[in-house]
Amino acid sequence: KVNGSILAPVTVIGLGAMGSKLARTFVNNGHVTTVWNRTPEKAAELVGLGASGATEIADAIAASPILIICVLDYDAARHILEPMREKLSGKVVVNLTTGTPEEARTMGTWIRNHGAEYLDGGIMAVPSLIATPHAVILYSGSQTAYETYKQVLERLGTSHYLGSDPALAPLNDLALLSGMYGMFGGFIHAVALAGSEGTKAEDFTTTLLMPFLQAMISTMPEMAKQIDTGDYSAKDASLAMQAAHDTIGEVSRVQGVSAETFAPIFELMKRRVEEGYGGDDFASVIELIRKRPS
Numbered sequence: 539k540v541n542g543s544i545l546a547p548v549t550v551i552g553l554g555a556m557g558s559k560l561a562r563t564f565v566n567n568g569h570v571t572t573v574w575n576r577t578p579e580k581a582a583e584l585v586g587l588g589a590s591g592a593t594e595i596a597d598a599i600a601a602s603p604i605l606i607i608c609v610l611d612y613d614a615a616r617h618i619l620e621p622m623r624e625k626l627s628g629k630v631v632v633n634l635t636t637g638t639p640e641e642a643r644t645m646g647t648w649i650r651n652h653g654a655e656y657l658d659g660g661i662m663a664v665p666s667l668i669a670t671p672h673a674v675i676l677y678s679g680s681q682t683a684y685e686t687y688k689q690v691l692e693r694l695g696t697s698h699y700l701g702s703d704p705a706l707a708p709l710n711d712l713a714l715l716s717g718m719y720g721m722f723g724g725f726i727h728a729v730a731l732a733g734s735e736g737t738k739a740e741d742f743t744t745t746l747l748m749p750f751l752q753a754m755i756s757t758m759p760e761m762a763k764q765i766d767t768g769d770y771s772a773k774d775a776s777l778a779m780q781a782a783h784d785t786i787g788e789v790s791r792v793q794g795v796s797a798e799t800f801a802p803i804f805e806l807m808k809r810r811v812e813e814g815y816g817g818d819d820f821a822s823v824i825e826l827i828r829k830r831p832s
């Protein structure tokens with residue numbers, strides 16, 4: 539048995555920083571790995587490790603039942619696959635290129651119309667983390683393809699299948715990144731504020747900020763429950779209390795620190811209170827920004 543088994547042959551299309559690491563991981567795990575890149579020289583190192591370097595993209599596609607594509611963007615992916623549309627029938631195409639939900643849906647429809655199964659993926663890791671316990675990859679699209687090749691895909695990192703709509707992987711990828719940038723925005727403001735009296739960023743971060751944020755992260759499941767149920771009754775700290783004074787903004791100004799990463803969230807908290815929800819917990823601020831699914 540080869541299809542779907544741990545040692546299924548794999549083709550990797552796109553050998554940039556990420557694609558090369560994906561290909562190397564398959565080679566290291568004993569897969570017959572075929573690689574192709576627009577600039578063929580980038581395949582040399584992988585060929586030295588045991589990969590088979592295809593000169594023609596058609597040969598790369600013919601070599602394996604599962605094609606992993608990881609290139610700059612969806613335009614590049616389409617540019618590579620369009621001329622090969624007649625060769626895709628019966629294949630599983632796993633697109634790990636970063637893109638938008640709409641691009642993923644369009645690509646999924648196009649691939650299916652050419653007789654192949656489609657999985658879209660969002661890589662939540664940098665190349666050096668691939669094949670370590672810290673690598674997470676989100677998948678959506680064909681459930682059959684995911685289940686058939688789950689063991690192969692898990693070579694790269696922990697996989698999460700999110701559903702049959704290809705848009706779900708890129709949407710959740712961007713949602714996770716937005717959480718990360720929100721956290722980083724808070725981080726730079728906190729370090730700037732503490733640093734305005736000379737506290738070193740490193741000391742402040744490791745001794746005070748990280749333990750505090752870890753404690754705050756533990757409140758997120760309860761906030762998520764409030765969002766799911768719509769019951770925002772304040773238990774510990776009401777919005778009215780939290781938004782009563784813009785102390786953080788005022789002290790930042792006094793200390794000569796810009797509060798522009800903090801200000802937007804404070805404005806939303808104040809607005810929610812003004813609209814009569816001062817007795818709610820923080821999570822109810824989501825009602826000012828979200829669109830409920832139709």
Ligand code: FVH
Nearest residue numbers: 552553554555556557576577609610614635636661663664
């Ligand atoms: N690197 C990372 O940390 C992130 C982690 C999260 C996911 N991203 C996404 O992965 C895609 C590839 O990223 P990458 O880091 O491998 O990117 P590069 O090293 O710049 O390699 C780009 C590859 O794309 C090929 N390519 C570009 N344009 C075309 C085209 N028109 N036709 C064919 N191939 C094309 C390029 O080929 P070449 O320049 O070597 O000939 C590389 O193989 C990306 O979506 C990230 O957002 C990585």
